[in-house]
Amino acid sequence: MDFPLFHLDWLNDRFLIAMIAIIHVFINHGLAVGFLPYITLLEQQGVVKSGPEDITDLAWDKMVQRMMMVGFVITTTMGAMTGVGIWFSAALISPNSIGSLIRVFYWGWFTEWIVFVSEVVFIMIYFLTWKNSNKSLRAKQRHIRFGWFLSAFSWLTMAIIVAILGFMMDPGNWVEDQSLLSALTNPIYLPQLLFRTPTAMVVAGAFGFLLIMLFTKKDSPIRPTALKTTATWVLLWLPMSILASIYYYNVIPEAMTANMSTAVGTMDFAKYYDLLKYIILIATSSLALLAIWTLWKPKKVNLIIVIIPFVLSLGFLGIFERVREFIRKPYVIGNYMYSNLIREEDYPLLQRDGILKHSTYTSITEITEENKLEAGKDVFMIACSRCHTSQGINSIIFVFEKMYGEGKPLDINSMKAYIPNMHNGRTYMPPYPGNEEELDALAHYIFYLQQSGATLEGAQSAGAHLNPTHSVEHFIEQKTKQQ
Amino acid sequence: MNNTPLPKDIPLDLPLPEWLLVILLVVSFLAHIVFVNLMVGGSIATLWAEIKGLRNKEYDILAQEIAATITVNKSLAVVLGVAPLLSINALYTIYFYTANSLTGIMWILIIPMVAIVFLLTYLHKYTWEAMANMKLLHIAINALAVAMFLFIPLIFLVNVNLMLFPEKWMSVRGFLSALALPNVFPRYFHFICASLALTGLFITWYMGRKNYPFEEYFQVFTRAKVKRIGYQLALGASVAQFLFGPIVMATLPAKGFSWSMMSVILSGVAVAVYAVYYMIKTLRGSDADLNKYFRRIVISMSIVVVFMGSGRHVYRANALNPHRELMAQKTAEFEQASKEAREQALNKQAEANEAIAAAEASGDxxxxxxxxxxxxxxxxxxxxxxxxxxxxxxxxxxxxxxxxxxxxxxxxxxxxxxxxxxxxxxxxxxxxxxxxxxxxxxxxx
Structure with a gap:
């Protein structure tokens, strides 16, 4: 409505955000928040296990430093950029919601930024002073203390960002008083933090297993010791991660659970969702098995049995993010803005006047027989395109054919009867925001999409059309008339 | 003539007073851009020195020393970029996001491109010894990084430029057409020269520091020689700004100009002349006096950066404020209409409930x-x-x-x-x- 809309008509807009966000979470949890205390622990172990004459076990220390280098390089390249990328992609796909969130959470994010700047500086200091700190025991001990300090800092950045994520799922009292404090104290905050903390540690352990296998030789004496430390680390955190995930699910507000079960109620999703539950079960138990096996027979650990739980634990994390995103529907900001970027409170106006009348970027001022398809296209872009494509992933044709029969020509009247009420049956869908004429145009356009196989170009290539009643010139003309 | 869109704004208050947001935006942006300059300029200087290093080993060492700083500067550049991004998102939501959307594919490609170019700089830095026998390939890695470092700023410039001109939005069809707007390239060359000038001063400082173990690395080069290289780079690039600066001014649309903006910019120019004078004086002086005016030059160049950054903001504010004012009025009108429609809907609901009650009363x-x-x-x-x-x-x-x-x-x-x-x-x-x-x-x- 207020923005020319970027749209990826095959990949699906949500997929872009999801892809970037999930890579970021993997790196953030696995190679920063969980990884830093894990690496510091290993560094400390090197000092403890070395002889009284030595500062540290040099071969061991070299291995730990190389592991840290992987964490350092990946977090300061892909980790940092995917973090920025979440903003970039959210600004493209969901400008109204990210624009609103920034206005509410400016200070939260600003604080986050200060902590984040410090974190990057500290990580650089920690990694780049590693070599020099090996010159004396005192320097080494100071380096290790710095590592613990850095770990706490890294956790703090996560603690702040989780408040923002929690808010987006359930704004608590924010809709009433719109203050930052009430958003930060929303009811899902602590459970989510409780879940993410041990899970980050577990995923870091999975990264640790993999890196030890890569950076030590088969017959190296340090490999079994390092693997056993990692196994203990994983076994320590894993039960907490499992318990926290159960707790987390139990406190998700009633409405959201009901909503989730509605989605699960569809046959396709039920199958998919069951699969997800199994992956979580398999991922956690495979990691537990690997850890127990490592403690029992540390010399009989090979790359393959390390890689499998590693991949599965990444899947575990990805699924959690997926569910977290899904239970937000039909809102993008709970009880305030729907996932089509329209505020709940503006619905009466838009349903009365139509959405096109209040849209800056459409060429249609009045729907006629001639411009009906064009109008339908604009309605689709505004009301549907944030989640649906024309022919690609989660396409509008796919979802209607699933309901009315695959390959059968869609019935315009059925769609017109269905769309205004769909949110009652499919509670993850926002209500239809437009008026009757627009509904007619939309249904015709969807039928046209099915029959023609046409696609829909976003503003990034097609540009935008201006609604003549939403121009500066028109606005000033209206003001002139009032004089 | 209907061609300037007037959307409504995000109907939430700004999170802090506008003047404070502006200060945060300008200050945090300058901190960000200084490290971006050092990262881009550093990679260009490294490429130049490593190529020269094919014939003279000392230049290769110089290249390696500059390269070691790029990865640190780039980490700071990214992390310091978050605050100005946050502030511009809050202050110019509609303008910035619209520009992003209209150049969407290229805008989002910034993310993988920057991640890749960062990985390339690490690869280049950490394979210096390992690839000593594959020098051309090693240089090629950095050449690719430089090419990407030179391209990515164009995307940012297209966006910060496009956001200033709502009257052009309707004519834009993707990144390339936005690139063709008249003042993108002059601003781009202005940025590249600034990068080189800052990098020159940075090299002079970094390798001239007392606790920098210069003699451990270099056999032939003296500190004076490297400092002179830095000064020359800074001087050449600064003088080039006197060419690009006027071109930038000439190609900027008139709507953002004002006496206040011109006085800020011209004050900056005056200070720049002062800095250039002392750079020339230093280079013409003896090796012993190379540090004599360094502080003076750095302080005056910092003042130039602050003046230019402020002038840039004054232009932006001038260019957009009338439009923002109209947008605020329009947003208020929309809010009012929305409120009325809500009340109307409530009344309708009450009527419907009454009708049901009436039907029930009559036995249905x-x-x-x-x-x-x-x-x-x-x-x-x-x-x-x-x-x-x-x-x-x-x-x-x-x-x-x-x-x-x-x-x-x-x-x-x-x-x-x-x-x-x-x-x-x-x-x-x-x-x-x-x-x-x-x-x-x-x-x-």
Missing amino acids: NTAKGKAVFNNYCAACHKETSLLVGPPVTEMKEIYTDKKADLIKWIKSPGKKRPDAPQMPPFPQINDTDMEDLTQYILNIK
């Missing part, structure tokens, strides 16, 4: 249930004919005297008909509504 015990039906069921069911699911008359036939079964089905349906999709469950319908609904269904005529 299905009116309430029909309303529930229209809400939840009418999308797929009609009274007498098949839509997505069976008609209500058929439900009545099946469930007469089996109300409990009907309620159970509605709350969690199974799949009976091969030719119809499975019905979604409705656990959210409460007991009173359910009672009314089944009353309606089982009494249909």
Whole structure:
């Protein structure tokens, strides 16, 4: 409505955000928040296990430093950029919601930024002073203390960002008083933090297993010791991660659970969702098995049995993010803005006047027989395109054919009867925001999409059309008339 | 002539007073851009020195020393970029996001491109010894990084430029057409020269520091020689700014100009002249005096950066403020209309409730249930004919005297008909509504 809309008509807009966000979470949890205390622990172990004459076990220390280098390089390249990328992609796909969130959470994010700047500086200091700190025991001990300090800092950045994520799922009292404090104290905050903390540690352990296998030789004496430390680390955190995930699910507000079960109620999703539950079960138990096996027979650990739980634990994390995103529907900001970027409170106006009348970027001022398809296209872009494509992933044709029969020509009247009420049956869908004429145009356009196989170009290539009643010139003309 | 869009703004207050947001934006942006300059300029200087290093080993060492700083500067450049991004998003939401959207593909490609170019700089830095026998390939890695470092700023410039001109938005079709707007390239060259000038001063400082173990690295080069290289780079690039600066001014659309903006920019120019004078004086002086004016030059160049950054903001504010003012009025009008429509809808709802009550009073015990039906069921069911699911008359036939079964089905349906999709469950319908609904269904005529 207020923005020319970027749209990826095959990949699906949500997929872009999801892809970037999930890579970021993997790196953030696995190679920063969980990884830093894990690496510091290993560094400390090197000092403890070395002889009284030595500062540290040099071969061991070299291995730990190389592991840290992987964490350092990946977090300061892909980790940092995917973090920025979440903003970039959210600004493209969901400008109204990210624009609103920034206005509410400016200070939260600003604080986050200060902590984040410090974190990057500290990580650089920690990694780049590693070599020099090996010159004396005192320097080494100071380096290790710095590592613990850095770990706490890294956790703090996560603690702040989780408040923002929690808010987006359930704004608590924010809709009433719109203050930052009430958003930060929303009811899902602590459970989510409780879940993410041990899970980050577990995923870091999975990264640790993999890196030890890569950076030590088969017959190296340090490999079994390092693997056993990692196994203990994983076994320590894993039960907490499992318990926290159960707790987390139990406190998700009633409405959201009901909503989730509605989605699960569809046959396709039920199958998919069951699969997800199994992956979580398999991922956690495979990691537990690997850890127990490592403690029992540390010399009989090979790359393959390390890689499998590693991949599965990444899947575990990805699924959690997926569910977290899904239970937000039909809102993008709970009880305030729907996932089509329209505020709940503006619905009466838009349903009365139509959405096109209040849209800056459409060429249609009045729907006629001639411009009906064009109008339908604009309605689709505004009301549907944030989640649906024309022919690609989660396409509008796919979802209607699933309901009315695959390959059968869609019935315009059925769609017109269905769309205004769909949110009652499919509670993850926002209500239809437009008026009757627009509904007619939309249904015709969807039928046209099915029959023609046409696609829909976003503003990034097609540009935008201006609604003549939403121009500066028109606005000033209206003001002139009032004089 | 209708060509300047006037959207409504995000209808939430700014998170802090506008003047404070502006200060945060300008200050944090300058901190960010200084490290971006050092990162881009550093990679260009490294490429130049490593190529020269093919013939003279000392230049190769110089290249390696500059390269070691790029990865640190780039980490700071990224992390310091978050605050100005946050501030510009808050202050110019509509303008910035619209520009992003209109150049969307290229805008989002910034993310993978920057990640890749960072990985390339690490690869280049950490393979210096390992690739000593594959020097050309090693240089090629950095050449690719430099090419990307030179391209990525163009995307940012296109966006910060496009956001200033709503009157051009309707003519833009993707990144390339936005790139063709007249003042993108002058601003771009202005940025590149600034990068080189800052990098020159940075090299002079970094390798001239007392605790920098210069003699451990270099056999032939002296500190004076390297400092002179830095000064020359800074001087050359600064002088070039006197060419690009006027071109930038000449190609900027008139709408953002004002005396205040011009006085800020011209003050900056005056200070720049002062800095250039002392750079020349230093280079013409003896090696012993190379540090004599360094502080003076750095301080005056910092002042130049602050003046230019402020001038840039004054232009932006001038260019956009009239439009923002109109947008605020329009947003208020929309909010008012939305409020009225909400009240109207509430009245309508009250009338509908009254109508149901009246119908009930006159003995119609299905009116309430029909309303529930229209809400939840009418999308797929009609009274007498098949839509997505069976008609209500058929439900009545099946469930007469089996109300409990009907309620159970509605709350969690199974799949009976091969030719119809499975019905979604409705656990959210409460007991009173359910009672009314089944009353309606089982009494249909």
